[in-house]
Amino acid sequence: MTAHNVQRQDQDAIAAMKPVADLASRVEAVAKIAAAEAASVDREARFPTAAIKAARESRLLGLAVPREFGGEALALTDIADACYRLGQACAATGMVFAMHHSAAACVVRHAGASAWHKDLIRRIAEEQLLFASSTTEGQNGGNVRASAAPIEGNGADITLTRAATVISYGAEADVIATTARRADDAPSSDQVLATFVKSDYVLEPLSGWNALGMRGAASAGFMLKACGKREQIVPEPYERIHAQTMQPVSHLLWASVWAGIAADAVARAQGFIRKAARQSGGTLPPGAAHFTKARSTLQTLRGLVASSLARFEAIADDRAALASLDFQTAITLTKVDASELAVATVLSAMRASGLAGYRNDGEFTLGRHLRDILSAPIMINNDRILANVSMSALMSGIPTSLRSE
Numbered sequence: 001m002t003a004h005n006v007q008r009q010d011q012d013a014i015a016a017m018k019p020v021a022d023l024a025s026r027v028e029a030v031a032k033i034a035a036a037e038a039a040s041v042d043r044e045a046r047f048p049t050a051a052i053k054a055a056r057e058s059r060l061l062g063l064a065v066p067r068e069f070g071g072e073a074l075a076l077t078d079i080a081d082a083c084y085r086l087g088q089a090c091a092a093t094g095m096v097f098a099m100h101h102s103a104a105a106c107v108v109r110h111a112g113a114s115a116w117h118k119d120l121i122r123r124i125a126e127e128q129l130l131f132a133s134s135t136t137e138g139q140n141g142g143n144v145r146a147s148a149a150p151i152e153g154n155g156a157d158i159t160l161t162r163a164a165t166v167i168s169y170g171a172e173a174d175v176i177a178t179t180a181r182r183a184d185d186a187p188s189s190d191q192v193l194a195t196f197v198k199s200d201y202v203l204e205p206l207s208g209w210n211a212l213g214m215r216g217a218a219s220a221g222f223m224l225k226a227c228g229k230r231e232q233i234v235p236e237p238y239e240r241i242h243a244q245t246m247q248p249v250s251h252l253l254w255a256s257v258w259a260g261i262a263a264d265a266v267a268r269a270q271g272f273i274r275k276a277a278r279q280s281g282g283t284l285p286p287g288a289a290h291f292t293k294a295r296s297t298l299q300t301l302r303g304l305v306a307s308s309l310a311r312f313e314a315i316a317d318d319r320a321a322l323a324s325l326d327f328q329t330a331i332t333l334t335k336v337d338a339s340e341l342a343v344a345t346v347l348s349a350m351r352a353s354g355l356a357g358y359r360n361d362g363e364f365t366l367g368r369h370l371r372d373i374l375s376a377p378i379m380i381n382n383d384r385i386l387a388n389v390s391m392s393a394l395m396s397g398i399p400t401s402l403r404s405e
């Protein structure tokens with residue numbers, strides 16, 4: 001290799017790294033704002049207005065938009081890393097950011113030739129539109145692969161009236177991506193994903209959001225009444241969008257936020273243990289073993305998220321591989337395992353910190369972290385997921401080498 005080639009390669013590498021380095025400082029600035037309002041967001045169960053405003057100003061909402069549409073075309077791993085950092089600062093901010101990117105990814109990756117959606121993708125980057133998603137409906141719980149309300153209308157104009165049990169930050173969003181039954185005579189599993197911008201819909205309140213944790217996600221229930229054009233339905237069937245994008249991307253980004261919450265809990269516990277050791281002439285407090293346990297489960301959690309991200313990135317454009325039984329099983333189990341590990345980590349951090357972690361005040365308090373992280377196993381209930389994948393888990397082969405997936 002010539003010196004010129006080496007120099008050229010270095011320049012290319014630096015050019016490729018630059019947006020990511022720039023991303024880290026932009027995310028850091030937003031994380032500081034998110035951390036400053038985290039306690040009041042939680043106390044008042046309010047949307048993290050300042051943090052999301054800062055995310056918009058730092059142009060973080062269009063990170064995944066392709067360059068041809070004015071975005072930065074960043075990889076999912078970069079966005080997941082931002083989720084991790086924001087999750088450390090404020091769980092609700094991290095989760096809003098993760099949910100926005102999951103819903104936006106469905107449009108970016110499945111718009112196909114749709115001119116309407118191409119324009120919407122351009123607007124995500126240009127106007128920093130905030131996406132919310134509506135999959136939970138009526139009494140259907142976390143069964144996201146079935147819809148009750150149909151798309152109505154036979155011609156170019158469509159309507160949708162949907163009892164949306166939970167739409168996180170529905171009132172603050174600019175766009176709602178919602179599942180729906182394809183038509184009045186379609187079975188519940190024949191779903192589409194429709195995108196409605198704010199001027200297309202009204203949200204009539206059905207229920208508030210006074211929850212144990214993730215209080216700033218502002219996940220109220222609404223009757224969603226939307227009208228629009230047929231072209232606002234994403235061209236591909238939801239079944240494919242779900243398998244190739246919605247499920248893997250949301251599970252990976254949620255898991256990144258949970259890992260961030262867990263990491264901050266571990267950092268607080270570390271601060272407590274160090275302080276206690278200093279005050280007692282270097283003797284570790286009795287809870288120190290729980291801190292070691294918290295570090296260990298955090299390490300496992302981070303490894304799980306990183307390896308699952310790498311697995312997704314390797315096949316991100318391979319539709320058949322994404323749809324394979326092995327990948328689908330692995331990605332749903334990643335959600336289950338990541339949520340359980342995150343809860344275990346925060347619990348260990350709390351036990352390591354004793355009263356200092358248990359109380360709701362003071363620099364080592366972990367009450368908010370614990371309440372926030374308990375949402376992880378129920379955000380698409382782990383029991384439901386385990387029941388759904390039990391057959392595919394039984395059918396997929398057990399790897400015979402550490403190198404195979």
Ligand SMILES: Cc1cc2nc3c(=O)[nH]c(=O)nc-3n(C[C@H](O)[C@H](O)[C@H](O)COP(=O)(O)OP(=O)(O)OC[C@H]3O[C@@H](n4cnc5c(N)ncnc54)[C@H](O)[C@@H]3O)c2cc1C
Pocket residue numbers: 099132133134135136137140141142143166167168169214217219375378379380381383384387388
């Ligand atoms: C913080 C947060 C934000 C959210 N944001 C949104 C949002 O923006 N948009 C949206 O659409 N939804 C959202 N949701 C809803 C979420 O995605 C799930 O749909 C919802 O949490 C499931 O509710 P559920 O527990 O009542 O339902 P279910 O999944 O029906 O679970 C109810 C109970 O039934 C059990 N159960 C269900 N099925 C089985 C089974 N097959 N085997 C064994 N046990 C089973 C579960 O263990 C559980 O105890 C959010 C949820 C949370 C916690």
